[in-house]
Amino acid sequence: MKINNIRVATLASIVLVAALTRLLPHPFNFTPIGAIALFGGAYFSKKYLAFLIPLSAMLLSDALLGFHNSMWAVYLSFVLIVAIGMGLLQKVTAGRVFGSALLSSVLFFVVTNFAVWYGSAGFYPQTLSGLGACYLAGLQFYQQDFFGNLFFNTVLGDLFFSSVLFGAFEALKSQVPSLKAA
Incomplete structure (x- = not known):
């Protein structure tokens, strides 16, 4: 399959700009x-390219923001979400983007909070009940921020930014025929 350089450059630019918005002030996890x-x-x-370009943009923004001990879980979640996009969004529709964004939010929560439990070094018992306690505490953690809970953070952020990214590219495709898939 031939690479459409205009399409790749446009997609990469959208991804980079979105990643750099992480540097702007925002409510916790609304990214x-x-x-x-x-x-x-x-x-x-x-x-x-589906993995390389978004991961590179994330690494760039994280290099500016800083790294933490459980970044492996963030990047594992990220790679799994790319795979969700490849699988569930082969045909892009509003309903599929909505469902995939919700699934992505849940996956991110599950993986990153697993990492907290796994790396807790005695804070949570390394048992199934300790994992459950960590997930419960994770839900309570989300309730202490500006918007108030998990829905208004990760889920609403994923829905909002998915709408913006997918909507912007679909609008561009309707105006610029060379952006359509080869």
Whole structure:
């Protein structure tokens, strides 16, 4: 399959701009992380680009923001969300983007809170009940921020940014025929 350079450059620019919005002030966890991964998985026709470009943009923004001990879980979630985009968004529709964004939010919560439990070094018992306690505490953690709970953070952020990214590219495709898939 031939690479459409204009399409790849446009997609990469959208991903980079979205990743850099993480540097702007925002409510906790109201970020484009899940949307970037879904978007990459859905639109890059070359699988390696679907991973490489969004991951590179995330690394760039994280290099500016800083790293923490459980970044492996964030990046594992990110890679899995790219795969969700590849699988569930082969045909992009509003309903599929909505469902994929919700699934991505839940996946991110499950994976990153598992990492908290796994790396808790005695704070949570390394048992099934300890894992459950960690997930419960994770839900309570989300309730202490500006918007008030998990829905208004990760879920609403993923839905908002997915709408913006997918909507913007679909609008561009209708105006610029060379952006359509090869």
